[in-house]
Amino acid sequence: MSAIRVEGLRVSLDGTPIVLGVDLDVERGEWVTVIGPNGAGKSTALRAIGGLLPFDGTVELDGSPIDRLHRRERAKTIATVAQSPVVPPGMRVFDYVLLGRTPYVPPLGRESANDLAVVEQVLEELDLTRFAGRRLDTLSGGERQRAFLARALAQGAGILLLDEPTSALDIGHQQEVLELVDRLRAERALTVLATMHDLTTAGEYADRMVLLAGGRVVAAGTARDVLTEENLAKHYRVRVRVIEGEHGPLVVPVRG
Amino acid sequence: MTVRVRPAGLRPAWLVAGVVAVLVALIAGLAFGSVSLPLSGVALELLNLIPGVRVHSGLTEREVAILTELRLPRVVLGLLVGAMLALAGAAYQGVFRNPLADPHLLGVAAGAGLGVTAVISLRAGTTGGDATANLPFGVPVAAFAGALLAVALTWLLGAAGGRDRTPSTLILSGVAVSSFLAAGQTYLMQQHVETLREVYSWLLGRLATAGWHDVLVMLPYAVVTGVIVLSQRRELDVLTVGDEEASALGLHPQRSRYLLIVAASLGTAAAVSVSGLIGFVGIIVPHTMRLLAGPSYRSILPLSVLFGGAFLALADLLARTAGGQAEIPIGVVTAFFGAPFFIVVLRTSRQAAAT
Numbered sequence: 145m146s147a148i149r150v151e152g153l154r155v156s157l158d159g160t161p162i163v164l165g166v167d168l169d170v171e172r173g174e175w176v177t178v179i180g181p182n183g184a185g186k187s188t189a190l191r192a193i194g195g196l197l198p199f200d201g202t203v204e205l206d207g208s209p210i211d212r213l214h215r216r217e218r219a220k221t222i223a224t225v226a227q228s229p230v231v232p233p234g235m236r237v238f239d240y241v242l243l244g245r246t247p248y249v250p251p252l253g254r255e256s257a258n259d260l261a262v263v264e265q266v267l268e269e270l271d272l273t274r275f276a277g278r279r280l281d282t283l284s285g286g287e288r289q290r291a292f293l294a295r296a297l298a299q300g301a302g303i304l305l306l307d308e309p310t311s312a313l314d315i316g317h318q319q320e321v322l323e324l325v326d327r328l329r330a331e332r333a334l335t336v337l338a339t340m341h342d343l344t345t346a347g348e349y350a351d352r353m354v355l356l357a358g359g360r361v362v363a364a365g366t367a368r369d370v371l372t373e374e375n376l377a378k379h380y381r382v383r384v385r386v387i388e389g390e391h392g393p394l395v396v397p398v399r400g
Numbered sequence: 401m402t403v404r405v406r407p408a409g410l411r412p413a414w415l416v417a418g419v420v421a422v423l424v425a426l427i428a429g430l431a432f433g434s435v436s437l438p439l440s441g442v443a444l445e446l447l448n449l450i451p452g453v454r455v456h457s458g459l460t461e462r463e464v465a466i467l468t469e470l471r472l473p474r475v476v477l478g479l480l481v482g483a484m485l486a487l488a489g490a491a492y493q494g495v496f497r498n499p500l501a502d503p504h505l506l507g508v509a510a511g512a513g514l515g516v517t518a519v520i521s522l523r524a525g526t527t528g529g530d531a532t533a534n535l536p537f538g539v540p541v542a543a544f545a546g547a548l549l550a551v552a553l554t555w556l557l558g559a560a561g562g563r564d565r566t567p568s569t570l571i572l573s574g575v576a577v578s579s580f581l582a583a584g585q586t587y588l589m590q591q592h593v594e595t596l597r598e599v600y601s602w603l604l605g606r607l608a609t610a611g612w613h614d615v616l617v618m619l620p621y622a623v624v625t626g627v628i629v630l631s632q633r634r635e636l637d638v639l640t641v642g643d644e645e646a647s648a649l650g651l652h653p654q655r656s657r658y659l660l661i662v663a664a665s666l667g668t669a670a671a672v673s674v675s676g677l678i679g680f681v682g683i684i685v686p687h688t689m690r691l692l693a694g695p696s697y698r699s700i701l702p703l704s705v706l707f708g709g710a711f712l713a714l715a716d717l718l719a720r721t722a723g724g725q726a727e728i729p730i731g732v733v734t735a736f737f738g739a740p741f742f743i744v745v746l747r748t749s750r751q752a753a754a755t
Contacts, residue, residue: 246650
């Protein structure tokens with residue numbers, strides 16, 4: 145059974161159609177990365193798949209249509225790290241990560257000892273324990289990104305949606321975060337659906353890639369299938385050289 | 401070695417401090433005034449209010465009457481009104497994710513004021529005498545209707561310039577709605593000049609005429625508001641990450657928001673009905689609590705209840721003692737402290753937004 149099955153997904157924002165019919169299947173434990181030029185509809189599609197935007201078509205998570213899942217059930221199934229998550233002023237890292245346990249806290253109730261234990265474990269796993277009492281807004285970009293991930297992991301969901309998880313980071317921290325996601329995916333058998341801009345990096349980490357342009361899937365398959373000079377020239381309107389690298393194609397822009 | 405971090409919440413030390421603040425305000429409010437009563441006597445006499453307890457306080461019969469019939473309802477009403485205004489302010493700040501939100505700046509108080517003015521004006525013809533003397537229990541209902549109308553107008557108007565309600569557009573629209581409703585109120589007052597004096601004295605805050613009747617009018621609304629708003633304290637913490645992320649975490653942001661707006665407006669309306677327009681409590685108290693006890697609504701909300709009550713009871717004490725023979729309207733006292741405070745909040749929130 146697919147972890148994510150999307151069929152004929154159409155999404156409009158303020159009456160403007162953005163996603164015009166997307167089909168997508170992500171197997172359990174697979175990492176699929178959606179690429180595409182600005183305005184292609186990557187983030188919009190991802191938000192709809194996370195149940196955060198109204199859509200037409202079918203989105204199934206672990207075989208259940210997402211619109212039939214109760215919000216809390218949905219939050220236990222799929223966790224989203226937004227492109228630029230809100231950083232609540234003054235909130236400590238521990239409390240921020242604890243927000244991830246919201247779907248497990250009964251209405252009018254409070255977090256259980258188990259919720260606190262889960263948070264402590266996630267902090268430990270992401271090497272954030274020493275920051276637990278620090279304010280989130282005092283952390284560096286890389287540390288913050290780990291805290292965002294930690295909150296998503298605390299949800300205990302099997303599916304992780306990452307909307308440009310590395311866009312605010314330098315290349316060292318980009319690699320660190322992606323390696324972390326890859327390790328967590330293996331350890332926790334997570335399914336990962338991400339959007340990314342850096343094509344070479346995207347190709348290195350994803351099992352499969354989907355190229356979105358103008359709201360439609362225009363190429364899909366392995367990094368070698370998708371990251372071709374023709375595909376990128378056509379949809380990004382850029383001249384690139386694609387060189388075979390150790391972990392997949394290396395995409396190098398060339399001045400036109 | 402790992403240092404265990406406890407989740408944010410109400411620390412017992414702060415709870416104790418809040419209770420002490422309420423007790424200090426209560427005893428000071430009862431002891432000082434045109435006639436000063438001994439503090440120990442006041443404290444002992446308070447014990448006598450507990451059923452089954454009988455101690456000798458040393459106060460004369462006349463002093464006991466001043467204490468229980470004149471000062472006690474006034475101080476209790478001050479505590480209740482202050483608690484409601486501070487709690488409502490904290491709730492509005494949370495649901496609008498806006499540090500400047502406050503029952504007055506959002507126009508809610510003006511809406512409630514219009515509701516009360518309408519009732520006083522229209523009732524005058526039927527009672528003949530002092531229309532404010534004994535407010536009917538239905539007055540908070542009229543105030544509530546006005547308050548909800550105001551907050552809805554402010555919310556809609558705040559979005560008129562685009563989809564996003566920034567803190568400033570929301571407050572600007574609150575100012576516009578306040579002025580509009582105040583104009584309606586002025587019109588009503590002009591049409592019913594016979595009640596002008598009553599409405600005016602009520603507008604400036606009428607804790608001065610507080611009796612047990614006002615406490616009874618207000619109490620049920622205060623309890624409902626308190627229970628609803630306090631029950632949403634965890635939800636308010638989740639809402640700090642914005643609607644979309646809160647929704648991804650399994651929350652129903654709109655449902656929580658409406659519930660809190662209705663509850664906070666009910667509390668504001670009840671406070672305005674019995675005490676008139678007392679500004680700035682809803683902004684001073686929650687902000688001070690946020691600064692001192694941290695940003696979690698699990699501590700801000702209960703502490704706003706305690707310190708809000710204590711703050712207003714003490715402000716009322718100042719209002720009736722600082723001006724010599726004539727009382728200073730309490731709304732004047734809170735504005736005197738609140739306006740400079742507002743500037744501080746504005747500066748710190750601008751700095752926070754800039755980082």
